[in-house]
Amino acid sequence: MNIAFLGIGFMGFPMSRRLCEAGHTVHVWNRSRDKAERVAPFGATVHDSTRAAVAHAELVISMLENGSVVSDVLFAPDTGAAEAMSPGTLVVDMASIKPREAREHAARLCALGMAHLDAPVSGGTVGAEAGTLAIMAGGNVADFERAQPALKVLGRSTHVGPHGAGQLAKLANQMIVGITIGAVAEALLLCEKGGADMAKVRQAITGGFADSRILQVHGQRMVERDFAPRARMSVQLKDMRNALATAEEIGFQAPITRLFEELYADAIAHGLTDLDHAGLFVELARRNGMPYPSSSAETPHDLHT
Template identity: 50%
Template sequence: MSVTRIGFIGTGIMGGHMARRLAQAGLAVTVWNRSLGKAEALERFGLTVAAEAAEAARDADVVVSMLSSGPICDEVLFGANAAADVMPPGSTLVVMSSIPVETARRQGELAAQKGIRYVDAPVSGGETGADEGTLAIMAGGEADTIGALKPVFAALGRVTHVGPTGAGSLAKLANQLIVASNICAVAEALLLAERGGAHPARVREALLGGFADSTVFRQHGRRMIEADFAPGGTARYQIKDTGTALALAASLGLRLPVATEVDRIFRGLVDNGGGDLDHSAAIVELRRINLR
C-alpha cells in the first residue's frame, strides 16, 4: 500500500500539530477544517488547504480524521458529500478521533463496503504530545493495514495494535477513565497540601519518581499550581468520554463506581456553566468551590 498522499480532516488543538508533523515527514498533506482559518494557518508549513472534506480525501492514500465526536465523524466521513465516497478503492481511513466503540465498528463495516481499509486509532498525549510527536496511539484493525501505516504513525508517536476494529476506541476509553480520575485526585491532593500548610510546588517535587508520579501529575499538577490552563482539552470533552465509557460498561453488566463519581463531578461543573473550561482548571475550580 502506497502512503505518500494524506488527507487530514480536523485541524483543531491537536490535529493541526499532527498534520504539520506529517508534512514535515515528507508526506503530501491536504487539510480541511470546519473553521477554515485553522486549516489556512498550516499553509506556511507547505500543506494544501481544501474547501471541503471530500476534496481533502479525493485521491488520498490515507485519510486521517481528528474530528471532535462520533456523530461529527459520521456526518463528515459517511454523510452527505462524504469524504469516504471519493476515497480510492484500497485506500485507508484512519479515525484518530475519540469515538464510541460501536461507532468505530459500524464505520469499519461501511468502509469495507466501499473497498476502503479502516483503522480506529485514537491518541493520548494532549497538545504537547501532538506537537512533539510523542502521542500514544491505540490502533484497532487488521495487522497488515496498521503495519503499512508506519510512515504515518512514526511521525506522530508510538503505535500499539490493540486488537480488531473498535479495540482502539475501547483502549482510549480506558485511557480517559484513568486520566479523568487522576486529574481529580491530583487536584484534591494538591489542595489538601496547600490548605494543610505545605508548599504545593514542593510537595509535587517531593512526590516525583514515587508511586504517585504520572504524566497527569507531572503536567497537570504543574499547571494547577501555576494556574496555566490555556489552551487545553475542555471539561465538556471529558464527560463525552466518561459518559461513553459508562454506557459501554452498563451494556456489559459492569459497575464502575470510581468512574461514575468522576463523571458526576465533571457533569456538575458543565451543568453550572464550566463546560468550556480546561479540564484541569475545571476540577481545581470545582474543588475550591466545594471546600470553601
Template identity: 55%
Template sequence: SLLVVMSSIPVETAQSQAAAAAEAGLLYVDAPVSGGERGAVAGTLAIMAGGSPEAFARAEPVLSAMGRPTHVGPAGCGQLAKLANQAIVASTIVTVAEAITFVERGGADPAKVREALLGGFADSTILKQHALRMIERDFAPGGPAKYQVKDTGTALSHAATLGLTLPVLSLVDGLFSEMVAEGDGDLDHSAVIRALQRRNGLPLG
C-alpha cells in the same frame, strides 16, 4: 486505500465506520491519541490503533511520524483504549486535586509536597503537570473540562453495554459534571479542584 480516523469517538461509531469502509473496499484504522499539545508538538503521542493487522501495518509508518502507535485489537479497540486512558486520566486528576486540597488545608506547602512526591509511587505526568496548574491556579485550557465529561460519559455508557459498573469512574464523572454545571467547563480539567473547593466551602482559586 486506507482510512485512518484519529478522532475520539464512541466504540460503536468506529465499528460501524469500519464496516462501511470494508463494504467500500477500504482498510480502516481507528487511532485516537493521548499526550496533549506537548505530545503533538514533540511527535511523542501515544497512539492506540484498532483495525486488522493488515490495516495497522499500512498505517504504522504514517502514525510513527506522530508518536508511538500500538495495535490494540480489531476496529473499535483504539477507541476502547482511549476511553480507558481517559478514565485513568480523569480519576488521577481528581485524586491529585483532592491531595492538593488536603495538604493546603492541613498547612503544608503544596508546591513542596508535590516536589517531595516526585519520583515516588505517586509520581505521574498528572502530578508533574496538573498539580502545578492547581497550585498556581493556572486553568487556561489545554484539555477543557467539558471534553473530559464527554469522554467519561462515553466510557460509562459503553461499560453499561458490557454489563459493567465502574463506581470510581461514576464518582469522577459526577464531579466533572458538577464542575461544568457550575460554569467551569471551558477551563482546563485540572480546574476540577474548584469543584472540591466549592464542596468544602473553601475560597475558589
C-alpha cells in the same frame, strides 16, 4: 504517501504539518477553510470539500470533534467523503469516539471496499508538535502496518486489537487521567486545608509511589492556579460519559468512573466548562469553602487528548 487530512484544529494542524515536512503529499480540508490554509505554506493542498481532498488519497486521516461529526463527514448524502474514495483506501480515524461508533464506521467502509483503523491519540498539542503522540490502533494488523509511514511521523503507535479496540484504549487513558486528576486535587486541597504548604507537599511526594505524570503536570497547574484550557473540562466529561456508555453496553460496572463523571458534571454546572480538566481542583475547593479562581480560560496550548 498521498494523504488526505480532514480536520485542521489544535491537533490537526501540527499533525498535518509534520506529514508535509516528512515528504508526504498532503491534501487538507476543514469546515473553516482559513484553518486549513495554515498548512499550505508547508506544502499542503487545501480543498473546499472532503470529496476533493480524498479523491486521490491512499490514506485518509480524520481528526474531528466526535463520532457524529466523523459519521457526517464520511457518509452524509451528497457530501460524504467515502463515496469519493478509491477502492482500497485506508481511513485512519484519530478522533476520540465511542468504540461502537468506530466499529460501525469500519463496517460501512469495508462494505464500500475501503479499510479502517480507529487510532485515537494521547499527548496533546505538545506531542503533536514533537511527533511523540501515543497512538492506540484498532483494526486489521495488515492495515496497521500499511499506515506506518504516516503514523511513525506522528508518534509511537501500538496495535491493541480489532476495530473499536483503539477507542477502548483511549477510554482507558481518559478514565485514568480524569480519575487521577481528581485524586491529586483532593489530596493537595486536603493538605492546604490542614495547614501544609501545597507546593511543598507536591514536591515531597514526587518520586515516591504516588508520583505520576498527572501529579507532575496537572499538580503544578493546581499549585499555580493555572487552569487555561489545554484539555477542557467539557471534553473530559464527554470522555467519562463515553466510558460509562461503553461499560453499560458490555455489562461492566464502573463505579469510580461514575463518581468522577458526576464531579465533572457538577464543575460544569458551576460554570467551569472552559477551564482545563485540572480545574476539577476548583470544584473541590468550592465544596470545601476554600478560595479559588473563578476563571482562567486562556488560549489552549497543550491539549492532552
